[in-house]
Amino acid sequence: MISHPILWESGVYLPEQHLWLDPRQPRPRAVISHAHSDHVADHPLAYATPATRRLVTHRRRRPLVGTVEAVPYGESIALERCDVTFYPAGHVLGSAQTLVDTDFGRILYTGDLKTRAGFTSSPAQPVPADVLVLESTFGKPRYRFPDAAEVIAAMVSWCRSVLDGGATPVLLGYSLGKGQEILSALAAASLTIALHPSSFGVTEVYRELGCDFPPYQRLGEAGARPAVVIMPPSARRDRFADQLGVFKTAAMTGWAMDASLKDRLEVDAVFPLSDHADFEELCCYAEQVGASMTYTVLGFDEELAMHLRRRGLRGRTTRCAVRRSRDKEVTHGDQEEGHEEGQEGDP
C-alpha cells in the first residue's frame, strides 16, 4: 500500500477523495453512517442508506437543507477518485460501515458498530480492507458485555418484581435504536408495553421499514394497565413522568459495566444492553478485517490502539492527524507507530 491521507476535520476526512465521514458540522460532501443526531448535519450533499435517510427525515424538526442520496447496502456508488459502498454496521436500523475504494487501496470506516446479533439490524461483518478506521466507544478491557439473553432475562425479572410491588417499571433507552431493541427484547414476556411519544414515533418508522414488534401503546393514551414504559433518558423529568404514578427506573446501556453508573444516573437499576461492540468484539473485528493499519476514533481511542498493538496489529489514534491537520499536514497510513509505541507500558 502506498499512502492514505486520513485527517480529522469535524469527522474523518479523506482529502484526496474530498469526502467527510460523519462530520458534526456541515461539509461539502459527506457520508451519514446512521441517524443518531451527533452524526447528522446539513451537508449540501450526503450519502446514507435508505433507512438512515428515512429516520433522519423523521427526527429532524426542520427539513434537511441539502440532498441526501440513498445508497442501499452492497451497492457501490462511483464518485471521482473513489467508489463508496455501505455494509450493515449492526448499531441501529440503517447503520452502515463505509468502504471507500481508492486507487491506493480500501479504506473501511466502521461508524458506530455492533457485531453481535440484535433484534432490529443485521450485525456487522468484517469487510476486508487496507486501512480500518474503527470506532472505540467501549475500547477498554473492562467493557466486556455479558450474554444478551442473560441481560434480557434479568431485565424482565426486574420488571415483574417492580410490577408486583405496585409500581411502574420504566426502561430508559434512546428513542432511536435502543428503544426498539428493548421493545423487541420484551416480546416473549407478555407484558403490556407503553412507549414515550418520541420512542413511539421512531418505532412506527421502524415498522414502516419492515421491523416487527410485540404490541405496544403510546404513553398517555388510554390502555390496559399496568404497563412497562420505555422512554429516552432525557424524558425522565418531562410531563409524562407525572402520569406514571409510583415508578422505578432502569438504564439500559453498555456503561452499566461501570459500578458507579447507577448512582450517577440516579436510577434504580442498570442493565448492560448495548448497541455497540464491546472491547473484545472490537479487537476481534479489527483482527478479522486484516487491515495493514487501524486508526481508532472517538471513545477510548488511545487504549484501544494500544491493545491492538499488543495483539500484533498496527494501530494508532487519529489524534495525531488532528494536530497535523491544523498544520495543514496529513497523516499517512504507512508512516505510523514510532513515538506511539511509547505507550505500550501504560496500564
Ligand SMILES: [Zn+2]
Ligand atoms: Zn450511534
